[in-house]
Each structure stands twice: as C-alpha cells, then as structure tokens.
Amino acid sequence: MRTAVVIGTGLIGTSAALVLASRGVTVHLVDRDSTRARTAAALGAGTDRAPEGPVDLALVAVPPAHVAATLAEAMRGGIARGYLDVASVKGGPRRELEALGLDLGAYLGTHPMAGKERSGPLAASADLFEGRPWVLTPTRDTDTEVLNLALELVALCRAVPVVMDADAHDRAVALVSHTPQLISSMVAARLADADETAVRLCGQGIRDVTRIAGSDPAMWVDILSANPGPVADVLAGIAADLDETVGALRSLQSADEDKRRAGAEGVEDILRRGNAGRVRVPGKHGTAPAAYEVVAVLISDRPGELARIFADAGRAGVNVEDVRIEHATGQQAGRVQLMVEPSAAPLLTEALRERGWSIRQ
Known part of the structure; x- marks a missing residue:
C-alpha cells in the first residue's frame, strides 16, 4: 500500500490516517466539512488535496447511514483498487450496496473495536487501535487483493484481525457495545434531576457505569438507527431481567417470610448470573481475566x-x-x-x- 484516500476525518478516520501517514503512505483526506479535513492534515494525517489518479485503498469512515452512498460514489468514480469502511454496523451497508447493483469484489466491510467518548479529528491518535480487535467481514465475492489490503491496514495499526459474518457481527456489537451505551445513558439520566446531596455521594461505581454516557448523542443516534433490531432484542432480555428483579425487591418488603426468601433468591440469582458473565470478559492481552x-x-x-x-x-x-x-x-x-x-x-x-x-x- 503506497497511497490511500480516507473519506471522513473524524476520530476513526483521522486515527487510521495518522498511522498510514507515519508509515510512509501518501494519504489524501476528504470530508464534507473541509475544516475537519484541514485540521486532520495539520495534525500530520495527510493532505487535503485530491489525488491525481486512483489510489491503492479508499477507507470510508462516515456514519453508518451514509456508508453505502459514500462507497457507491467512490466505487463508481473508480478512485481506488480496494474499498473498506469502518462503520460499527456491517450487514445493512452491504445489503444497500448489493441493492445498488455494485460489484462487491473490491469491497470489504470492517470495524475496529476502538473509540473514545470524544469525537472529531482532534481526538484522534495513532495508537487508538493498538491491541484492539478489528473485525473483517469478507464474503465469497471479496477479492484476495482487497482482503490483503485490509490485513495490511490492520497490521500497520497494530490491531488484531477477527473474521466474522456481517450479521453475526451486528448481533455481537449490539450486545457488547450498543446496549451498554444505552444502559450507561439511562443510569446517568437518573442523575440529571437528582438532589444535589445524592449526586455528591457519587463514587467509583457510578463513575464506572456512566463513563460512556458522555458520548456524542448525534453519533449514537446514527449508530443505533443502523442496528435497531439486534439492540432491541438485547434490551428486551434486559427488560425481562429488570421486571423479575423489581418483583424480587418488592418481595423483600413483604411481611411474609416465604416471599422475602424468594425475593432474596431472585436478587441473588441476577447477581450470580452477573458474576458468571463478568468472568467471560477478556482480561489483559485478551486472555481470561486474572484474579488480581x-x-x-x-x-x-x-x-x-x-x-x-x-x-x-x-x-x-x-x-x-x-x-x-x-x-x-x-x-x-x-x-x-x-x-x-x-x-x-x-x-x-x-x-x-x-x-x-x-x-x-
């Protein structure tokens, strides 16, 4: 890879551009907001000048709702040998491209599992992807050359490639990324109108739970709008757990000893299930979490x-x-x-x- 175009100079696009530029790749930066492209260029991510001819790689880093249209325009213009996107949803954009009748051999959907609460080029960093999973969703139609470009990009960013089916990816991120964002925001929303004396009692637990609630709402509306079904499915399961837990807590208020015992068992069940799920979260270097x-x-x-x-x-x-x-x-x-x-x-x-x-x- 010697030349690339990065379309979309937000956090992910600019971070990838910084890596490529630092490795000697000539990077051309494109954004509908020319100020963002100039900012990314000033950070050393490349140049905001248009390429003179086709490049090796076009990396599309725009919100999910705009991925298919942006890719279609780039592919019809023949601006690159291979086309990747980094949207957090994979199935929908691919189906949209298929519906437009485009040859998908030159396209590969990808998703780096990295980010921050802040967005925009000023939040970018060349080490954003180091050690992080980077999902690749090739199909039988994907050209080997395009897959190799994707693997080269992942290697340059020092990320870890993970190959998945596009729809399986969307169900997975609904569970491990999209739903946690909503739950964090819901908990934080309880604080908005809380009494000041209660807020002053906030400790590490509430800080941990609400950390990602500081994310950009407009960005997350775009993401959730592209993956509503799988997220709703996960939330429905959580809602059922909530109903059972509310019932168990109400039982703990009962004067009936049997009801109180059943309530305690219900609360203990959800806590133990939480323990079982927590230990499955990968620990240091992606290994099983250690007991420190x-x-x-x-x-x-x-x-x-x-x-x-x-x-x-x-x-x-x-x-x-x-x-x-x-x-x-x-x-x-x-x-x-x-x-x-x-x-x-x-x-x-x-x-x-x-x-x-x-x-x-």
Whole structure:
C-alpha cells in the first residue's frame, strides 16, 4: 500500500490516517466539512488535496447511514483498487450496496473495536487501535487483493484481525457495545434531576457505569438507527431481567417470610448470573481475566505522584497489571488501586510502606 484516500476525518478516520501517514503512505483526506479535513492534515494525517489518479485503498469512515452512498460514489468514480469502511454496523451497508447493483469484489466491510467518548479529528491518535480487535467481514465475492489490503491496514495499526459474518457481527456489537451505551445513558439520566446531596455521594461505581454516557448523542443516534433490531432484542432480555428483579425487591418488603426468601433468591440469582458473565470478559492481552490482588494507596493530588508510585513499584520488582484511581470528594487526594499478582501483593505493600506511602485496606 503506497497511497490511500480516507473519506471522513473524524476520530476513526483521522486515527487510521495518522498511522498510514507515519508509515510512509501518501494519504489524501476528504470530508464534507473541509475544516475537519484541514485540521486532520495539520495534525500530520495527510493532505487535503485530491489525488491525481486512483489510489491503492479508499477507507470510508462516515456514519453508518451514509456508508453505502459514500462507497457507491467512490466505487463508481473508480478512485481506488480496494474499498473498506469502518462503520460499527456491517450487514445493512452491504445489503444497500448489493441493492445498488455494485460489484462487491473490491469491497470489504470492517470495524475496529476502538473509540473514545470524544469525537472529531482532534481526538484522534495513532495508537487508538493498538491491541484492539478489528473485525473483517469478507464474503465469497471479496477479492484476495482487497482482503490483503485490509490485513495490511490492520497490521500497520497494530490491531488484531477477527473474521466474522456481517450479521453475526451486528448481533455481537449490539450486545457488547450498543446496549451498554444505552444502559450507561439511562443510569446517568437518573442523575440529571437528582438532589444535589445524592449526586455528591457519587463514587467509583457510578463513575464506572456512566463513563460512556458522555458520548456524542448525534453519533449514537446514527449508530443505533443502523442496528435497531439486534439492540432491541438485547434490551428486551434486559427488560425481562429488570421486571423479575423489581418483583424480587418488592418481595423483600413483604411481611411474609416465604416471599422475602424468594425475593432474596431472585436478587441473588441476577447477581450470580452477573458474576458468571463478568468472568467471560477478556482480561489483559485478551486472555481470561486474572484474579488480581488490590494494593490501595492514599495519594495526594500533586504533579509527579503517580510517576513516583509506579517507579517505587518498579524498584520493588513488581509489575502493576492494572490501575484505578478513586478520587476523594472535596479533597485534594484520592486512592490508587494497584492490581498485581496475588503473590506480589505482600512484597509491594511492604516496599511502598518503606518508601513512606500510606496503604489502605
């Protein structure tokens, strides 16, 4: 791959363009908003000048509702040898292209499983895709050359290729991406009119659940409009669980001991099912999640404190597998939770205490 056109210079398109440009590919940036294309070019993602002839790859990074029309225009114009899109929905755009009578041998639908709460070229980064799954949905009609271009792109972005059927992909992302966005937004919506005293009690749990609720609503309307059926199916199952859980909680209020026992069993059932599902979420490096020990350390909100604690952990010969920060309400301090292998926890605890850190249980 020596030349490429990236159509759509938002977060994903600009991030991919940054990678390609850094690897010596001549990248031409196209966006209906010329300001975004110029911004991406200024970031080093390529040039906003049109190519003089056909390029090796056209990467379409526009909202799902516009993918088919954008691809059709590009394919009819013969601007590239191969055409990829990175929309989060795959089945619908492919069927639209088929309905338009286009030759799909030169097209391959893809979806990098990466993103941020922020959008636009200024949110882009060349390391956005590193270690992340990148779904490819080839068909029997896909040209080998186009598949190879897609694999080259994924390799340059240091992502992990995953081959799936397009409709299976759409059902999967409905479960692991689209529904969580809606659930997060629904929980966060409860806070909008909540009493200020209640909001001040927010801790790490509510921050974790509502983190993605800060995403762009217009972007998500586009995504959900392209995959409404599978998302509705998942939500219907969650709604059934909610109804059962509400009933179980009401039973816990009963004066009847048998009803209270049944209510407790109902609540325990959903919690245990949650445990069973949670352990299936891939952990570090895509492996099964490990059972780490948490070493909690009180830390002040001063420059260099995090660097110092990581350096002290390194001097102790302990690898920090994961980290979380819990901020103290109304104080310039917080608690850093260092996740380490269980066998390393006593060593790290002792080493940090010796270096003056305050360990919290």
